[in-house]
Amino acid sequence: MSLDLHRRAVVADAHNDLLMAVAARPPKRWGSFFRERWLPQLREGGIDIQVLPVFIDDQYRPEGALRQTLRMIECAHVLTEANADQVALCLDGDGIDAALAEGKTALVLALESAPGIDASVELIPTLFRLGVRIASIAHWGRTPLADGSREDATGSRLTAPGVEALREMERLGMLFDISHLGASGVAHVLELATRPLIATHSCARALLDHHRNLTDEQIRGVAATGGVVCVNFVPDFLTDDQTKVSTDRIVDHIEHVVSVSGIDHVGLGSDFVREVMTDVTPPCCENLDDEDPMFDFPGLEGPAGMPLVTEALVRRGLPEEDVLKILGGNMRQLMNKHMG
Secondary structure, three states, rough: OHHHHHHHHHEOOOOOOOHHHHHHOHHHHHHHHHHEEEEEHHHOOOOOEEEEEEEOOOHOOOOOOHHHHHHHHHHHHHHHHHHHOOEEEEOOOHHHHHHHHHHOOOEEEEEOOOOOOOOOHHHHHHHHOOOEEEEOOOOOOOOOOOOOHHHHHHHEEEEHHHHHHHHHHHOOOOOOOOEOOHHHHHHHHHHOOOEEEEEEEOOOOOOOOOOOEEEEHHHHHHHOOOOOOEOOOOOOOHOOHHHHOOOOHHHHHHHHHHHHHHHHHHEEEOOOOHHHHOOOOOOOOOHHHOOOOOOOOOOOOOHOHHHHHHHHHOOOOOEEEEEEHHHHHHHHHHHHHHHO
């Protein structure tokens, strides 16, 4: 039953860093490596809409951040063109609908913390023209636009360029992503936002008190804008007990978000970080110190395991209509109405 439901659903994943793995290969291998390594997983997992974040490793910051940002965006275009029979890079809801109607996986470009632009907000329209449709403005630490959640002790709000970035993204139709943003920054965004927000990969702080997770007040705030909170699969943000790492724990966080925001404001943001980390050439990622996700997640290491989430939702007894919204219906509606 659950597999049939999964196949009928529009499944949207708001955060998979696979673009890092593809871009780590020589450019002549971008299209073929994606086809060999990642496309089969997306197909097996039934992923219909895949957000591709552009995350810039420490080795490129600060001097090479813009160059690597452009390189990863070019990688997304190249892998799409090389696999045009299977995927489409989508700029708006109409593009997503067209891709799905043709049986293709809809790809959507996002920026994670946007180190490539620094405080040069005038580059946001440039990146929009290149296809970026979602962006966040901080990761773990401080940026010229805002502080990430690991800097919560500063109590800082968005900088003046950060406020300008929010306004520019709203003007263009680029979804503003609050995942990784510090608590005071999220509060500031909620005061200013005039369009729906998204949290592409965040869990519930009520279930695990981790600075990366969202409080009930923040979840309600995103919902009040008409936005969506996409639950993260990284075990370290789900539980501090490795014996409890399971798809049921993901459903715990999903159900909590639903209880706070309502069923129309929750989605999935896998963040298959371990899968990507094993697939890139070291040094691979920002030094996370004690934030490194160490727990294994048997069966859900990558997108091929996504049907297990549907199985867990069905097992929990959620109505089919709710499961369809969680798997991707809410994300599709958000993108159709407010992206591009």
